[in-house]
Amino acid sequence: MRAWHFSETAYPYLPPAETYPSIRVSLPNRIYDPLKGAALYDRFIDEWLVAEDEGVEIMLNEHHQTATCVDPAAPLMLAALARLSKTARLLILGNPIANRRQPVRVAEEMAMIDVLSHGRLEAGFVRGVPYEVLPANSNPVRMNERHWEALDLIVKCWTHHDGPFSHEGRFFHHRAINIWPRPIQQPHPPIWVSSTSTGGAAQVGARGYIQATFLTGFETTKRIYESYRRGWREAGRGQDVPIDRLAYAALIYVGENDARARAGAEKLLWYITANKVPPHFSNPPGYVPVAMNVQLAKGAHNVVSAYGTKQSTVEGAIEAGTMFAGTPDQVLAQIRKHWNYVGGYGNLLIMGQAGFLDHEDTVHGIRMFAREVYPQLKELYPDTTISGMTEQLSAAS
C-alpha cells in the first residue's frame, strides 16, 4: 500500500457563496489576491515536503478557472516539486489530455519532469471534470475518443527512439515527432488514468494502467474496480490483478483525539460544500451519455458532484465512503471496511488539505496518518496482494 498526499492548492478567501452562482468557470479573478496566493503556494509546497519527510508520496492535479484548485498548469508545479523534493514519487493526476491541443507537448512536459526528478514521475491522465470544457473551449462531445488517441500517442512519443515518426489520427496530426528529452524510466513512467465510468475502467484495465477513482464511495468504486479487473483479464493479463494497479481518493483526516479529528474533518468538507457549480457547467452536452441524461432528468443524482448531498456532513461522508476521519483506530477501521467492500486497492490518495484547514492542522493530519495508520496499512496490504479475491473465489466455486 502506498499513500499519497494530495493538495488542490485551493484559494479559500471567497465572498459568501450566495453572492456568486458558481465557484468554477465564471468566478471573477479579481477575488483572487496574488500575494495571498503566493503565500498559499509556499505553504502547500511545504506540506507536500512534510508528507515526503513522513514517507508519503506526492500527488497533485490540474483544474482551471476555479478557486477550488489554483493549479491550472500542474506540470509547472510538478517541475518545482521535482527540484524541491528528493525521494517521493511525483504523481500528476492528471493531465487533461482531452482538453490539451497538443499531446506531443504533454509528452515533452512529462519527459522533462521525469528527467528533472531523476525518474520519480508517475504520469496520470484524466478526461477532466465537466467544468473544464469551457475554460479549455474543449468540445465535450467525443472527449473519450480524443483522450485515448492522445494517450496512445503520448506513450509512443516516450517509447519511440529512432528519429521522427508521424501521426495522422482522427483528432491529432503530426508529421515529425521526435521528443527531447526522453524519460528516464523505461519503457516509460507509470501511467495512471482516472475514470468514473465502468466502460472507461475496462479500457484502463485492458491496458494495465493504474486506475484511480475519486470520492466514489462503496458501490460505484466496487463497480469500477470490477470493470477494471474484467478488462484486465479479458485482455489476457492473467487472473490476478495486483492491488498496486488500483487507487482510491478520499478525504482523510487523522487526529490525535476525537475533538481534533472532528475539527479537521469538518474543515476538509470544504472540498464538497464549497463546490457550488450550476448544472450548465457541471453537465455540458455530450459529457455523459444520453441515457444517463435521461436518468438525470428523471431525478437521478449526478455522480460527478457530491455538492448538496448527505455527503456534506462528516457522518454522511464517512457513511458514503468518501471520507475516512477520526482517531487512528477509527480511520484504520473505516479504510479496511471500504477496502474489503470494493475488493482492494494499493494506492490511497489522501485529499488531506482543503479550504480553511490551516498549515498546523494539515501537518498534524499528515503526520498522524503517516505514523499511526500508514504502517499498519502497509503491513495489512503489501503490494503483492491480489485485488478482487472474493470474485475469484466465487468464480472458482
Place this chain on the structure above:
Amino acid sequence: MQMVTRPDMAVVKLSGIDLELFDSGQDTQPQSPILFLHGGGGFHPQQPFVAPLSTRRRLVVPSHPGFGRSSLPDWLDSVDDIAYLYLELMDILQFDRIDLIGCSIGGWVAAEMATKAPERFRRLVMVGPVGIKVGPSDRLDIPDIFAMPQAEVDKLLYHDPERMKPDPAKMSDDELAAMFRARETVALLTWEPWMHNPKLKHRLHRIKAPTLFIRGDSDGLVSQTYLEAYASLLPDARTVTITAAGHVPQLERPAAFAAEVMQFFGE
C-alpha cells in the same frame, strides 16, 4: 410544447448514414419541392408549420445526423459535412432545382449548400440563421447557450417561454433521449468556432437565389444587426420580422411564418 408520438418517417441510406426523412409526397405540382432544414431542437411531422407548407407543395424534411432517428457517423463533425450530405440527398431524390428553407443551424446548412451549388436553388429562406461571425472578436455574435441556465436559454429562444418551452416531466424516455441527443449534436457541430464557419461569409456572394431572411422580433440568439449583416453579404436578399415570436417563429407563429414563406415562394 406538445410532443406527439412520432409517426412513421422513412429512413434512407446515404453515405453510410441512416437518414430519417419526412416527405409529404405531393409531387404532382409543377413547382419545385421545398427542402426544409430544421434547427437545433430537431423536427417532428406534427410541428405546426408542416401543414401550411405542404398543402400545395411537396415538402421534404430530413432529421440531421444526430437528430431524431438519423444516425451520426464518427467521421461527421461539421455543418459542412451535412451540407454535402444534403446535396447528395437532392441528387438521389432527383431534385434539380428547389426552394430551400433553413432555420437556425439549419440556415447555416442551407447557406453552405447554396454557396456550393448556387444553380440548384430557386429561392432561399433563412430563419434566424447562424453560421457567420460579423461582430468584434471580444463579443460573441450568438450568446453561449451552453454557459447559462436553461431558463435563460428559454428566454432567448421564445417570445413566450411559458407557452413554448419543453416540459421534461411530460416527455417519454424516447423524447427525452432525442432532446439530449439533439443538444449533444448541436455542441458537436457548433462548439468551435462558436456557431460559425469563418470561411462562409467569404462565399455567400456566390448564392444566386433571391433570399428572404426571417427573424422573430423577440429572438435573443440572432440579433437584427446580425441578420442584416448576414443578408448584406448575399447579392439578392431582404429581411422580414415576425412579431410575437422568438428564435423559432415557425413554431411560435406558424401561420404568420408560413404566410411570409409562401408569399415569397410566389404561392
